[in-house]
């Protein structure tokens with residue numbers, strides 16, 4: 001891939017540069033210091049669920065290498081680090097007394113980050129639900145939202161004001177629809193109605209957890225949520241049928257979260273489109289008020305765009321790129337949705353590379369919510385990296401991807417969108433869920449035999465951006481060291 005955008009852009013003072021990871025993807029040590037099993041332990045141990053039978057049992061062994069990893073972050077010049085807390089380390093069965101050793105691990109991480117001058121950004125839920133809570137019903141059960149709020153309060157008490165920004169949930173779209181409708185993520189259920197109940201209880205969990213954090217630490221405590229909003233274009237912008245599919249997909253994937261979180265309601269068209277599945281009676285009086293808490297930042301994870309049309313019913317239906325074949329569809333209530341193959345280039349996930357989609361997404365969020373500050377909490381790309389004869393990883397495609405997407409953020413800023421920061425996904429190669437270790441997103445390579453870390457060219461390039469405050473040309477990446 002070659003870069004399509006020019007270099008040299010600078011960003012406003014105070015714009016926050018960071019990198020992100022998630023607990024199950026990097027920590028390993030799944031049976032240590034009292035951690036309970038999570039749904040991802042169960043799912044990945046189930047034959048056929050994860051490519052090559054990979055699991056997070058060892059992952060990057062970050063649990064034991066945290067000091068080395070924080071040193072890497074410091075050397076990169078990161079201003080912020082977005083990590084997630086494994087709920088089953090804190091409450092091994094999802095409720096009740098905290099496991100002090102689990103708390104201590106995150107407390108040490110946070111102290112090390114602060115000592116290194118790096119702002120800790122903590123996500124409370126990046127998909128590793130305690131298995132005991134799934135056994136009791138999982139996210140389709142209302143009680144899980146209340147247990148989540150209890151856990152959030154425990155973490156607020158434990159980490160207090162050392163956390164710069166609390167994020168309740170990462171990508172509830174994935175938790176609800178990939179976990180409970182298509183079944184390609186843990187817990188692997190394929191029940192469309194249950195996925196909609198999960199949507200609501202995730203939203204409710206966010207509101208209750210955010211309020212619980214603020215009850216512990218004060219009303220001005222910064223709270224956020226991260227969404228993976230889908231940027232979808234109709235194949236034929238003049239076709240009513242295609243536009244209707246975009247509307248349906250937007251309702252179920254985007255507005256099912258944005259409207260309750262920021263506007264205090266579920267959209268009528270979503271309720272109508274899914275009426276054959278559920279009457280939404282799981283939404284109880286007062287819930288939408290509980291969900292719509294003020295958020296300091298809306299986290300945006302962005303990777304690619306999609307083009308859709310109405311399925312004509314003749315021949316096999318084209319599914320979204322990069323999604324594993326599944327028994328169910330995550331596009332609940334959009335039964336005639338079909339994905340259209342778009343021109344490349346693509347990443348190793350099969351996702352198209354479209355920085356303009358990020359400009360469009362940020363622009364449309366700003367148009368709908370002009371007073372809501374945004375932050376890019378994930379952006380990055382998987383490529384089939386190779387270690388060259390010189391010992392380096394010349395990941396020119398990833399450098400070009402980051403270059404062009406960071407430039408897209410700059411373009412949105414120029415257009416008046418209030419974006420406060422950017423976190424590259426990911427600091428390290430890691431466990432890419434159903435794709436196991438087969439997809440590498442890191443700017444730092446992890447050798448899964450030795451667990452040795454090696455900076456890729458993209459890491460040097462990102463450090464140069466952070467050092468100079470201006471987007472370096474792609475070409476200089478291999479020369480940096």
Ligand code: IFM
Nearest residue numbers: 022171301378425432441
């Ligand atoms: O690895 C994931 C991450 O856990 C959530 N957002 C998307 C990334 C790439 O698929």
